[in-house]
Amino acid sequence: MTNGEIRTSDGELLSVKLKKVESRKRTGALVLVLPLLLFIIITYIFPIIQMLQRSVDNTQMNDLLNNTYQVIQNWDGTDFPPEEVVKTFYNDLKYLSENKLHGKIAVRLNYEKGGFSSLIKKTVRKLDSFDIDGNYLQQFKDVHKRWADQEYWLALKRATVPYHGRKYLASFDFKQDFDGSIVRIEEKKRINVTLWLRTIYVALGVTLCCLILAYPIAHLLSVLPTRYSNLLMICVLLPFWTSLLVRTSSWMVLLQTQGVLNDFLVFLGIVADENRLELMYNMTGTFIAMTQILLPFMVLPLYSVMKTISPSLMRAATSMGATPFHAFRKIYFPLTYAGISAGSILVFVLAIGYYITPALVGGAKGTLISNRIAYHMQSTLDWSYATAMATILLVGVLVVYYVYNRVVGIDNMRLG
Amino acid sequence: MQRLTKLISLAALLVAPSMATAAEVNVVSWGGAYTESQKLGYGDPYQEMSGVQVNWLDYQGNLDSIKSQVESGTITYDIIDVFAKDTITGCDEGYFVEFDFDNDFPPAPDGTPASQDFFAPMPSKCAVGNILYSWNYAYHTENINFPGTYPSTIGDFFDPDKYPGKRSIYGSAMSNLEIALMADGVPSSEVYDYMLDNGIDRALDKLTELCTHPKGGCITWSAGAQPPEQLVSGEVVMATGWNGRHFNAIHTEGSPLKMVWDGQLLDYEYFALVNGGPNQEEAMKALQYFTSTEGLAGSAKHIAYAPFRISSLDVITAAEPWFNSEATGPMEIMPHMPTAPVNTENYLLLDPIFWADNETEINDQWDAWKSNTL
Numbered sequence: 001m002t003n004g005e006i007r008t009s010d011g012e013l014l015s016v017k018l019k020k021v022e023s024r025k026r027t028g029a030l031v032l033v034l035p036l037l038l039f040i041i042i043t044y045i046f047p048i049i050q051m052l053q054r055s056v057d058n059t060q061m062n063d064l065l066n067n068t069y070q071v072i073q074n075w076d077g078t079d080f081p082p083e084e085v086v087k088t089f090y091n092d093l094k095y096l097s098e099n100k101l102h103g104k105i106a107v108r109l110n111y112e113k114g115g116f117s118s119l120i121k122k123t124v125r126k127l128d129s130f131d132i133d134g135n136y137l138q139q140f141k142d143v144h145k146r147w148a149d150q151e152y153w154l155a156l157k158r159a160t161v162p163y164h165g166r167k168y169l170a171s172f173d174f175k176q177d178f179d180g181s182i183v184r185i186e187e188k189k190r191i192n193v194t195l196w197l198r199t200i201y202v203a204l205g206v207t208l209c210c211l212i213l214a215y216p217i218a219h220l221l222s223v224l225p226t227r228y229s230n231l232l233m234i235c236v237l238l239p240f241w242t243s244l245l246v247r248t249s250s251w252m253v254l255l256q257t258q259g260v261l262n263d264f265l266v267f268l269g270i271v272a273d274e275n276r277l278e279l280m281y282n283m284t285g286t287f288i289a290m291t292q293i294l295l296p297f298m299v300l301p302l303y304s305v306m307k308t309i310s311p312s313l314m315r316a317a318t319s320m321g322a323t324p325f326h327a328f329r330k331i332y333f334p335l336t337y338a339g340i341s342a343g344s345i346l347v348f349v350l351a352i353g354y355y356i357t358p359a360l361v362g363g364a365k366g367t368l369i370s371n372r373i374a375y376h377m378q379s380t381l382d383w384s385y386a387t388a389m390a391t392i393l394l395v396g397v398l399v400v401y402y403v404y405n406r407v408v409g410i411d412n413m414r415l416g
Numbered sequence: 417m418q419r420l421t422k423l424i425s426l427a428a429l430l431v432a433p434s435m436a437t438a439a440e441v442n443v444v445s446w447g448g449a450y451t452e453s454q455k456l457g458y459g460d461p462y463q464e465m466s467g468v469q470v471n472w473l474d475y476q477g478n479l480d481s482i483k484s485q486v487e488s489g490t491i492t493y494d495i496i497d498v499f500a501k502d503t504i505t506g507c508d509e510g511y512f513v514e515f516d517f518d519n520d521f522p523p524a525p526d527g528t529p530a531s532q533d534f535f536a537p538m539p540s541k542c543a544v545g546n547i548l549y550s551w552n553y554a555y556h557t558e559n560i561n562f563p564g565t566y567p568s569t570i571g572d573f574f575d576p577d578k579y580p581g582k583r584s585i586y587g588s589a590m591s592n593l594e595i596a597l598m599a600d601g602v603p604s605s606e607v608y609d610y611m612l613d614n615g616i617d618r619a620l621d622k623l624t625e626l627c628t629h630p631k632g633g634c635i636t637w638s639a640g641a642q643p644p645e646q647l648v649s650g651e652v653v654m655a656t657g658w659n660g661r662h663f664n665a666i667h668t669e670g671s672p673l674k675m676v677w678d679g680q681l682l683d684y685e686y687f688a689l690v691n692g693g694p695n696q697e698e699a700m701k702a703l704q705y706f707t708s709t710e711g712l713a714g715s716a717k718h719i720a721y722a723p724f725r726i727s728s729l730d731v732i733t734a735a736e737p738w739f740n741s742e743a744t745g746p747m748e749i750m751p752h753m754p755t756a757p758v759n760t761e762n763y764l765l766l767d768p769i770f771w772a773d774n775e776t777e778i779n780d781q782w783d784a785w786k787s788n789t790l
Contacts, residue, residue, distance in 0.1 A: 378478040
């Protein structure tokens, strides 16, 4: 026995042997989770990083017009660019048109300023007739009067930088002015801020509606005898198992002005035939359909919490003289906080990114920011704009999560 | 022996899909009655003639699916039916194949080269003409809101005092701004010059007046099948739409709708060949048949869209009555074409270059307007 060290039967130090066994176990565990980890990295983390990059990446334009970029940055943006810049741009354009790449810059420049699409094409058609010893700026202006508008040259300067955050500015209806200062865009073109606020408003509203509707259901589920509560549970879960699209379309059938609900109300004489209620293609439709669709996400966490609350607690409170309301407020309600917060955050996060339902039943007044993202993905093909907005949405959700964790603590979350 | 059979069947399994893909062509179009007319008019005949299977897929007219297919490197579309402005964008981005027009497309039966047989020059090198169609509006003839008198001008669409009830308009700015200006008294020849010169604000004011009017109101449509549906269901009293869809509702399905041609917007529709599509060679051959004199005349048998080739119109005129359905029996189709003289007394030719240039900016303003007004 030396220094009281304990050795195993094969003569190794116990502490060393223990560490070895532990690390082998850890490796084993790691190997087991490795497929999942790789799966998450490849299908989740990697696309998100790509998305972040795409929202600021302008390297394609920068590559195509690299020579122009090198010189146009020295132009201070006053008056017109100097002759050297215009000449370089001419040479770049000539090279691009010979390699049939000018279409790509036409599309991208058009995102910066409308009118570039045809401007570039018209200019390219006339490139061969340029006098290479003459005044380039004047010749550009002769090709098309838009080149005499300084805005187009400024847009060219803005559009050739390799990385930029302009899409983030645009997501909040701001733009960079010609002198570099950040200003709001024209009032009649402001749309994004309205939609952000509306998205938050709808998400909060839907969460509240879900909570009000789900609380009594969840309570009933937790106190009813099993054979009734099972039936009720199936009623809650059945829509949960039905396709989202089917449920949304069913709401369209129900809510139309000539739909089932209106027909019924007219039949009962509650509303007049010529004054049918507008329940769809507006905010009401979005609210009704989203609340119904997200309801199970509120019921289940609430139920799982309520199930664990012993009925004797309420009985004890009433036996000591509390009114039922008082007992509920002081005893029962605080015990369901974990369920309320879990359900609320779940519904809120899902609602904030909702897309199909508002697109189908929302009309113009019920569309949300996700529909705007879809618009830029599908119609304008300006994916960096769409990814910038998606990134903002992602950051927003992370902020909500962070606040939740600080206020409630994520360990208290009960999801059922 | 058993092993050998297994091997052979395995080999057959591996070969079969590649054989199948060699003999099919995927065509993307707008669905509904329009795709049906294309399928019956030239899709099925070509399939019978060549043995190449023609698959019809639906879309809502956005290039995003092409863009994502190109970016991910798995292109599944071969031929796509597109707006003029999208042939411009798609061509610029390199999504579509550039044509050598007279060599790629067959001449008319009398030998006129393709480029002269088509009504108008193509908006880009990647486009081959398909039809001329119209954005006009229709109403329900049995509608109780119109006692005695029926709408007949584009101004009537914007007059809810005279014709009360909700309207359905296209969900994007294109077409709405033009008709609003025409209804406001701008001559059709000046609409586009006027557009960038405060014209957009004026058009939106006109639309605001209609859509916020207590007797008016607007909803929007995005798929071509929607306007007739909304009219038939009574959701709206008037709806803008594509004339072929209205025509189909009236003459094929027998719905009591009526079209108003005053202030119609004439527009061309095109085919494009997707660059790097799975069956590009077969697709080119199919496209040559689709856009031949016979092919284009064929689709007009089923819908009132004018074929892009002059020679196809000659074929139709010579063989009238060209249209036939259960609801109508044999019927002359030429008077129902958007190009018929009775229908073109006051019309505007849609300008694709204007929209390719300004669509993004105008739609920002349009969406802001829509979100605050509708």
